[in-house]
Amino acid sequence: MYRTPIAYNPFARLKMALKSQKRKRSSIVLGIIATLLASLSFTFMSACARMLEPMASGETTFFRGLFGLLFIPLLSLESGEPFYTGKFKGFLSLRGLFGSIALFFYFLSIEGLTLGDAQILSQLAAFFMCLMAPLFLSEKLPPQAIPGLAVIAAGTALVVQIWNYSSFNLYAVYGMAGGFFSAAAYIVISHLAEKGFRSNTEIVFYFQIYSIVVGLFMMKNETFTMPAGVEWLWAAGLGLCALSAQMFMTWAFQHVNSVIVSFLMYSEILFHILYGWLFWDERMTFWSWTGGSLIVAGSIMLMVFQPKGMARDTHHRKHGDSK
Template sequence: MLFSTMSFACMNVIVKHLSDVSSYQIVFFRSLSSLFFTFGFLIKNKIPIIGKNNFLLIMRSITGATSMLFFFMSVKYLSVGTAVSLRYIAPIFAAIFAGFLLRERVRPWQWVFFAISFIGVLVLKGLDTEINTYGLMLILMASVLSGLVYVIISKIGNSEHPVVIVNYFMVIATVMGGLLSIGNWVTPSGWEWLFLFSLGVFGYFGQVFMTKAFQTATTNVVAPIKYVEVIFTTILGITLFNEIYTFWSLLGISLIIGGMVLNVWYKSKFKR
C-alpha cells in the first residue's frame, strides 16, 4: 500500500507540473499509456475484453473519466495536497448514493465520522483564505462523481474481472480526452512527453500495488494506509513547487483524512 501511495503521489505532482498542458490532454495520455498494460494483461491471460454488463461498465467509465478530468483541472487551481485530500471525501457521497440506489444502511457513527471530514472541508473553505473557490468546486464535483463510481462498481460486483472494468475505463477516458483535446491541443515539448506517458505507468502500478495490498492483508490494516498518499503528495508539493500550507489548511486536511480513516476502521469492525 505504501508503494501504491507513492505511485499515486508521483502521478499527482506530475499533473501539477504539467500546468501548461491542457487537462484534456492529461486525461488522454494518462489513459492511453495505461491501455498498454490493461490490454496486455487481458490478452496474455486470455480474458474476454468485452464484458457482460456493458451498460454499467460504460456508465462507470464515463463517470470515472469525468471525475478524473475535474480532479486534474482542480490541481491547476489548488495546492496538490489540498486537492488530493478533498478528493478523499468521495466515500461520503458513495454512502449517500448507496443508500438511495442500493438500499445500503449507513451506521450512525459513520455519519459522525463523515461530519468530521465535512467540517474539514468547511475549515478549508471558510478559514483558509488561500483556497481557490473555482478549484474547490471542481474537486468537489470530482468527489461526487467518484462516489458514484464506487456504487456502480459495487453494483457490478464480481461479475466482471477487475482489469476488464479498468480497461473499459481507460478506453473511454482515452476517447473522451482525445476528442476534447482537438480544440484545446497544446503541443508538449522536451521532457513533457515523458511526463505525460509516465502518468499511465504510475497510475497502473498504483492500482496494482493497492490491489495486492488488499489481497495480502486485512482491509482494516491496509485501507487507512492509502491516506498516506496525502502526506507524500503534500511533501512533494512543498519540495517541488514551494507550496504553502497555512495552519487552517493543515487543520482542514487533518479533519478530512481523520474522519475518513475512522470510517474505514469502523466499517472494518463489521466485516470480521
C-alpha cells in the same frame, strides 16, 4: 457482520486485522510495502500531471487514458484476467465515464490548488458515497455514520475556507466535484460486485477507454498543446504510474488484510504534501492541515460502512484512484 461495538470502531478493526493475520510476518511486511508503493505511484502520477501544466486538463485526461490503454496487456498478463469479456458493458461504461469525469476534475483542481489540498478534497469520495449509497444501493445509512459525515463536512469547510472568498475558489469546487464523481463510480462498482463481477482488469480497461473519450470531448473547447521533448515522458508517466499503483494494490491485498491497506492508503495525502513542498515550494495552510486531518479522521470513521466496491477500486484516485 460484527455483533459487538467493534463494528463502529475502525481502530479496533485495524487491531483485529493485525491480530487475525495468519500469514507470515514477512508477508505482512510485503503487503505494507506494496501499499506504500501504490501511494507513491499515485503521487508520481499527480506529479506528472503537474509537470504538464501548460497542457489543458482535457488533453491531460486524454493522454492519461491513451498511455494507460497501451499498458493494459501488461496488467492483464500480471493479473491473469482478460481485459475484455463483453459482460456488463452498460455498468462498466458508466463506471468508466464517472471515473474519467472525476479524473478530469482532479486535473483541473491541481491547476489552482496545492497537490496536498487537491488530494485532501479527493477524499470526499467517502463522504459522497455514504450519502448516495442509500439512494442507489440496497443499503441504509447507520446512525453511527452521522458523526463521521459531520466531521468530514467540517473539515471540508476549513480546507476550502468558505468564509474567505479568495480561498474558496472554482478550483476547490473542481476538487469537490472530483470526489462526487468518484463516489458515483464506486456506486457502480458496488452494483457490479452485487452481480458477482470481480475483474479489476476489465474495469481498468473501460476506464482508459472513457478517459480518452472524455479527454477528446473536453479538448473541443481547449487549445491543443502537442507534448515536446521530455513532456512525452511525463505524458507516458501518467499511465505507467497509475498501472504501477494498480499492480501494487493487487499485491497488497494478496499479502495483508484490506482494513490495513485502507488505513495505509491515507499516506498518499502525506506524499502529495511532501512532493508539493519539495518540488513546487507549496505550503499547506493551518486550515488545510486542520481540515485535512478532520477529513481523514471522518473518512476512517466511515470506513466500516464502505461498500466492497469502493475498498477494492483503486483506478481513479487518483487517485485517486480516484487517478
